[in-house]
Amino acid sequence: MSEGLSLATSVRSHLGGELRSADVGSRVTLGGWVQRQRALGGIVFLDLRDRAGVIQVSFDPKFADADAIRMAGDVGRESVVLIEGEVVARPEGGRNAELATGDVEVKAVTMRVVGPAETPAIPVTLGKGESLPSEELRLRHRYLDLRRPELQANIVLRHRLMQVTRRHLSERGFLEIETPILTKPTPEGARDYLVPSRVSAGEFYALPQSPQLYKQLLMIAGFDRYFQIARCFRDEDLRADRQPEFTQIDIEASFIAAQDIYTLAEGLIAALWKEAGVTIPIPFPRMSYADAVEKYGTDRPDLRYGLELFDATEAFRGANFGITKGAIESGGRIRGLRIPGGAVLSRKQVDDLEALARGAGAAGMLRLKREKGELTGPPAKFLSPEQGAMLGIEEGELCLLVAAPDRVSSPALDRVRQEVAKVMKRVPEKTLSFLWVLDFPLFEKDATTGALGAVHHPFTSPHPDDVALLSSAPEKARAVAYDVVLNGTELGGGSIRIADPDVQRRMFNLLAIDDETAQQRFGFLLEGLRSGAPPHGGIALGFDRIAMLLSGATSLRDVIAFPKTTAARALFEGAPTPVAAEDLRDLHIRLEDEGTR
RNA sequence: GGGGCUGUAGCUCAGCUUGGUUAGAGUGCCGGUCUGUCACACCGGAGGUCGCGGGUUCGAGCCCCGUCAGCCCCGCCA
Numbered sequence: 074m075s076e077g078l079s080l081a082t083s084v085r086s087h088l089g090g091e092l093r094s095a096d097v098g099s100r101v102t103l104g105g106w107v108q109r110q111r112a113l114g115g116i117v118f119l120d121l122r123d124r125a126g127v128i129q130v131s132f133d134p135k136f137a138d139a140d141a142i143r144m145a146g147d148v149g150r151e152s153v154v155l156i157e158g159e160v161v162a163r164p165e166g167g168r169n170a171e172l173a174t175g176d177v178e179v180k181a182v183t184m185r186v187v188g189p190a191e192t193p194a195i196p197v198t199l200g201k202g203e204s205l206p207s208e209e210l211r212l213r214h215r216y217l218d219l220r221r222p223e224l225q226a227n228i229v230l231r232h233r234l235m236q237v238t239r240r241h242l243s244e245r246g247f248l249e250i251e252t253p254i255l256t257k258p259t260p261e262g263a264r265d266y267l268v269p270s271r272v273s274a275g276e277f278y279a280l281p282q283s284p285q286l287y288k289q290l291l292m293i294a295g296f297d298r299y300f301q302i303a304r305c306f307r308d309e310d311l312r313a314d315r316q317p318e319f320t321q322i323d324i325e326a327s328f329i330a331a332q333d334i335y336t337l338a339e340g341l342i343a344a345l346w347k348e349a350g351v352t353i354p355i356p357f358p359r360m361s362y363a364d365a366v367e368k369y370g371t372d373r374p375d376l377r378y379g380l381e382l383f384d385a386t387e388a389f390r391g392a393n394f395g396i397t398k399g400a401i402e403s404g405g406r407i408r409g410l411r412i413p414g415g416a417v418l419s420r421k422q423v424d425d426l427e428a429l430a431r432g433a434g435a436a437g438m439l440r441l442k443r444e445k446g447e448l449t450g451p452p453a454k455f456l457s458p459e460q461g462a463m464l465g466i467e468e469g470e471l472c473l474l475v476a477a478p479d480r481v482s483s484p485a486l487d488r489v490r491q492e493v494a495k496v497m498k499r500v501p502e503k504t505l506s507f508l509w510v511l512d513f514p515l516f517e518k519d520a521t522t523g524a525l526g527a528v529h530h531p532f533t534s535p536h537p538d539d540v541a542l543l544s545s546a547p548e549k550a551r552a553v554a555y556d557v558v559l560n561g562t563e564l565g566g567g568s569i570r571i572a573d574p575d576v577q578r579r580m581f582n583l584l585a586i587d588d589e590t591a592q593q594r595f596g597f598l599l600e601g602l603r604s605g606a607p608p609h610g611g612i613a614l615g616f617d618r619i620a621m622l623l624s625g626a627t628s629l630r631d632v633i634a635f636p637k638t639t640a641a642r643a644l645f646e647g648a649p650t651p652v653a654a655e656d657l658r659d660l661h662i663r664l665e666d667e668g669t670r
Numbered sequence: 671g672g673g674g675c676u677g678u679a680g681c682u683c684a685g686c687u688u689g690g691u692u693a694g695a696g697u698g699c700c701g702g703u704c705u706g707u708c709a710c711a712c713c714g715g716a717g718g719u720c721g722c723g724g725g726u727u728c729g730a731g732c733c734c735c736g737u738c739a740g741c742c743c744c745g746c747c748a
Contacts, residue, residue, distance in 0.1 A: 109708080109709080111706090111707045111708060111710050111711095112704085112707095112710090113704060113705055113706070113707060113710075113711090114703075114704035114705060115704080115705035116705040116706065116707080117705095117707095118706080118707055118708065118710085120708070129707085129708065131706075131707085133705075133706090134705080135705095149699095150698090163706090164706075166706095167706060167707085167708090169708060171708085172708080175708090192680070192698075192699060193680085193681095193698090194680065194681080195680085195681060196680095196681060196682090196697085196698075198709090199682095199697095199709085200697060200698075200709050201696075201697060201709045203681065203682060203696085203697055203698080203709090204681090204682050204683085205682085206681060206682075207676090207677090207681090207682085207740070207741090208740070208741070209677095209739070209740045209741085210681080210740095212740090259748085261748050262747080262748035263746080263747050263748075264746090264747085282747095282748085283748095285748090307747060308747095309746055309747040310671090310745080310746060310747080311747095312742080312743080312747090313741085313742075313743095315747070432743095432744080433744095526748075527748055528748080529748070530748045531748075533748095628741095638739090638740065638741085639740075639741065639742085640739080640740085642739090642740095644739095644740090
């Protein structure tokens, strides 16, 4: 973890974790935490930990004063001590190859306990028979948890990724500009975190879900290139990869097209991965949204393994098989995947796959396989030999099919495909498969009401080839919107925005937002657009997620210094918390059921 | 909003299937021995609201109901 800096001060001369053979002979004053003691009677060893690592300190009666030896034996773990002594080479056979400092040790002369510690509530260093404490306790005693080298390394990497981001973008003319944290509630999208206003009774600010409108206004203002490492807030239910407050690398630029954003984001992503020691090839491959959903059933496909979906509708056309016949007649298709070597999967394994498909909304899954040249499985007897051949199932292959409308079969087959890759061990762990998914639809239809909603957001520019569709078939119109995906995980996304106030007005009309509502919600942006807006667009990358991937962590909580739990609680400081009645009064807020609290 | 898993010593866990004497282990902690250890070793000791509340039972860590907390998933996340 050594960063090769001198962190010497008037209190300490070196970082113990940085000492090496070259330092032998130096007089040093170290400060750090007592990680472990080994008292052998006359002689005492302390493992002293600081930001750079661990160094062994020996207290030998021939060098150290008696007070120091006594204190070294008595001091509690995790206490902070200052030690004066000399760096010496360890005796032959006494070196510790597992320690970066293991060729040397510090022979102590004096010691002071400057920060005595009570017995830690959770172990910082795991000893014999100990495993990592529960996450609940780790979060409750976060200052102890953060002392662990693993978390320190994650936080240090996060810092370096931030600096790379700033340098990379600054060097390309991007200006880091802060936008408000107290902002205006937005009815669409995620739930807002609201902040009551004291001076304006009954009115509320919202914490930003993203700086979207502000960054567009900065383009209208002529700053041309903006970025921010922006904190965003969304009051939705959480997951391992979702925190209520999170950090985005937010980027916007003027006089650009989508192509420019791809190049820019690829350069930044390559720089971030390089900082973590990984060279990645750019540019990334690109795929249309329509292709992604057709071939993989998802808008963020994992391309590390094949297992493309295929359309088997033609093979089943005319077959007197109730399930497929019904699906085809009601406008659906028969889609599925062929799994090389999958014929060996057990009945139970395939049942489990079907359960996943059902969990994702499918009524069931059809199975066929070819063994010893013969096609078997429930649908087989309904197919003529010619129809069976159309399925293209090779020897040893298992074929799984879902007969349904695409909106059902796509998510079901996506789940099945991912699980098959896992079960068949087809996922190459080390491969990094970056991908641009382009040309998202502009709108999505609400399944129950049929109303149009924005897929990305209402300021996303329609695809230039599809402008005519806005009047005829808006649900078929594509947007100039793009996501960048790594191994099936969305790293970020963005779009080219609408710069023309007339187009923006049409968008609102299609979204059933009338002029008055639009003015009320987005007036400041609309006025801005009418005052001369350059063509502009941008992207936002999930910074925590990138830090998580690059540090090898499996939870965002391991790359955030003070994260929240899945109930959005902060266990360490204890937020949220009730507040005094007079504070609520000042904010013009009265709680329901106050008497029962 | 829904589903699943977990909660026993400071920490990590066993005990719960099939209710029954004094709830165990490792580690940590406390005391002692030990001059080259490095997950030191050895000897001794203390340490429990079995998450919380209610119920069933002669009897509950164990069975039932509720509740709180943590984690994972679905919905949700423009």
